[in-house]
Amino acid sequence: MSNSIELKIENNVAWISLNRPEVFNSFNREMAFLLQETLDNCENDTNVRAIVITGNGKAFCAGQDLKEVTDPELNPGFRKILEEHYNPIIQKIRNIEKPIIGAVNGVAAGAGANIALACDIVVATDHASFIQAFSKIGLIPDSAGTFFLPRLIGFQKATALMMLGDKVSAEEALNMGMIYKIYPSSFFEEEVMTLATTLAQMPTKAIGLTKRLLNQSVTNNLEQQLALESDLQIEASSSNDYKEGVTAFVEKRKPEFKGN
Known part of the structure; x- marks a missing residue:
């Protein structure tokens, strides 16, 4: 049984750790499939209401393990790597209707970024960094980098980072809107767990519907988005968490959401 992915569940938070620190958590075929399986299990586990993805050791993830793609016996080929490894991982991250935190504890390069x-x-962490490393070895950005990065930081900046392969510090990433927050490395795990626990205690149904709306906003026009907001607001207002939220507001107490 591989231990390239570690999972612990605590306080309704699933903590997923990429665990190949000796190669900076770079992906091989086994780890990619195991991450997919773990994400599926977290999606189906009603005890899980928030998910954290992080890395063990000094790196978050260095992307693809190049030893695998240069080994004639192990190399599955780039089509399989993308269509069977990374594309399903990205789709699962976006389609799981639970909040998912990317906790970047070190370098995040290529597909890892x-x-x-x-x-x-x-x-x-304050010492983390991000790099679109693909151009350094004659490849193009994959794993939806060309989709998300321009939307996060703008077309011009994303183009430059992808073509030049510049290394971006955590502070630079924060300033350009690439990430939400920086935490000192000395208590990074504690801060991430506090954030994840906060999300896990929120109305999971509404959080998931919000995520669906944000996904659809990329392709919807205004009229379509307004219509979808109406439909999903009706769905949210039928949840037990909505009833609890309103009751707690009237009773002037803190709500105790159950995630349904």
């Missing part, structure tokens, strides 16, 4: 940026909320 873009997996982080696909998460709902991205936080980083």
Whole structure:
């Protein structure tokens, strides 16, 4: 049984750690499939109401393990790597209707950077960095980097970072709107867990519907988005958490959401 992905569940938070620190958590085929399986399990586990993706060791993720793609016996080929490894990971991160935090504890390069940026909320340690490393080896950005990065920081800045492969510090990433917050490395895990626990205690149904709306806003026009907001607001207002939220407001107490 591989331990390239570690999972712990505490306080309704699933903490997923990429665990190949000896190669900076770079992906091989086994780890990619195991991450997909873990995400599926977290989606289906009603005890999980928030998810954290982070890395063990010094790095978040260095992207693809190049030893795998240069080994004639192990190399699955780029089409399989994209269509069977990274594309499903990105789709699962976006389609799971639970909040997902990308907790970048070190360097996030290539596909590793873009997996982080696909998460709902991205936080980083003060020594973390991001790099669109593809052009350094004659490749193009994948793992939805060309989709998310321009939307986060603008077309011009994204173009430059992808073409030049510049290394971006956590502070630079924060200033350009790439990430949400920076936490000092000395208590990074504690801060991330506090954030994740806060999300896990919120109305999970409404959070998930909000995520669906944000996904659809990329392709919807105004009329379509307004119509979808109406439909999903009706759905949210039928939830037990809505009833609890209103009752708690009237009773002037803190709501106790159950996630349904």
